[in-house]
Amino acid sequence: MKMMQQISWDDFEKVELRIGTIVDAMKFPDARRPAYKLKVDFGELGIKTSSAQITKHYTLSGLIGRQIIGVINFPKKQIGKFMSEFLVTGFADENGDIVLSAVERKVPNGSKLV
Template structure:
């Protein structure tokens, strides 16, 4: 494991956002869901996540997630991803979202 310093960590914009909408993403090579997320002062952004094993579109709406919002945009097929959804792989390799257990203001930074 490579160590980083505090300045390296501070460069990563890990922010909280609330999922406003979730959409099917049938064009994705691996099963995924598109999400539209409100990051407060950082705006509303779109991304996709391979989270179909543990979540339905309906249960995602209103949920707060932790995301990296300062990566460059990434083209995924015809879709442009604007942030990275964070999560952890379970024992089967399926993604479980990173989240908070109490509501915090959208755009808050992980410290």
Template sequence: METITWHDFEKVELRVGTVLQVLDFPEARKPAYKLQVDFGELGIKWSSAQITKHYTKEELTGRQIIGVVNFSKKQIATFMSEFLVTGFADENGDIVLSGVDKPVPNGYKLI
């Protein structure tokens, strides 16, 4: 593992946002959803997430998630992803979302 400085960590914009809409993403190589997320003053952004094993579209809507919002946009199949959804792989490699345990304002930065 490489050690980073506090300055390096401060460059990563980890922000909280609320999922507004979840769509199927049949064009993706691996099962995934398209997520529309409200990041407050940063605006509404879209991302793709391979989280179909642990989450239904219905339970994701309204949930707060943590995303990295300062990556360059990335083309995934026919879709342009604007942020990275964060999570951890379980023992099977399926993603479990990172999140907050109490509501906080959309767009707030992890500190």
């Protein structure tokens, strides 16, 4: 098992892990690996876009209205002709397919993980 590097509390506080609700999801045929384009409402922080390689476990229609956790303070990243504005978080299952990280109960969009 690889040793984890410890971080300080100040390091953790720099990461903006926020909750948002998926308001739109569409296919991303230009992606190298199967992915969706997502539009997520982060409340006062606005609607942000990202891509996510989550096609194994999720359908487009099943994503709408779902709350997810995103890292919103990474620099924007160009993915082909698409600009990603945040990182969708999740965990790999036993096959390496991504399962979205989410909250147990609905919370206000834009809430920060504390």
